Amino acid sequence: MSPEQPSPRIRKSPEQVRSAVHQAVIDLLSDPEGADLTIPAIAQRAGVNHTSIYRRWGSREALLADVVTTRLERDWPLKDTGSLRGDLIAWAEAGVASIRTPEGRLLIRAVALSMPGSHTAQGERAQQFQRRIAAIESIRERAAGRGESPPSLEQILDQLIAPLYLRAIFGIDPPASGYPELLVNRLLGGAPGA
Numbered sequence: 001m002s003p004e005q006p007s008p009r010i011r012k013s014p015e016q017v018r019s020a021v022h023q024a025v026i027d028l029l030s031d032p033e034g035a036d037l038t039i040p041a042i043a044q045r046a047g048v049n050h051t052s053i054y055r056r057w058g059s060r061e062a063l064l065a066d067v068v069t070t071r072l073e074r075d076w077p078l079k080d081t082g083s084l085r086g087d088l089i090a091w092a093e094a095g096v097a098s099i100r101t102p103e104g105r106l107l108i109r110a111v112a113l114s115m116p117g118s119h120t121a122q123g124e125r126a127q128q129f130q131r132r133i134a135a136i137e138s139i140r141e142r143a144a145g146r147g148e149s150p151p152s153l154e155q156i157l158d159q160l161i162a163p164l165y166l167r168a169i170f171g172i173d174p175p176a177s178g179y180p181e182l183l184v185n186r187l188l189g190g191a192p193g194a
Helices: 014-030 039-046 050-057 060-075 084-100 102-113 119-145 153-169 179-187
Strands: none
Touching (some): 014 050, 014 060, 014 102, 039 050, 039 060, 050 060, 060 084, 060 102, 060 119, 084 119, 084 153, 153 179
């Protein structure tokens, strides 16, 4: 087969398509030569038709939001440690670990760079964001169920999540140890046992 001929496409299941497309995005973002992150380039790398990507995601921005959210859900799990403080620290530590990976930094920066976009992309990002909000709300609900007084959603976003994402977007590593605990202590009023 000559280099000009496209590789033959084998029919893939929806989950195989999603997995191949997600991996193609990661591969293209990781390319040291700065590969073009376009739908046609992603489709070619994934071995799928570009119409499959448009049909499923609608835009590059929506695809990036899906890749990021999927990776965050995988790499940033919720743990029930038995206390609000413990849950928030464990969640923030998992977030820092995820963001510290080259893949994690690339994905978050890619989404930040692609923020302007179509209404479809904005809707997709909002939907993906709602999945993260649901995770935060489950931590808050568990705490309330234990008789603890959790901070508001806005407080958690502003004082715990935003500093982590800001550092990732601008390529600033969080301080090595204790950073998640420091953020949680500030969020809960400064007392280590809060």
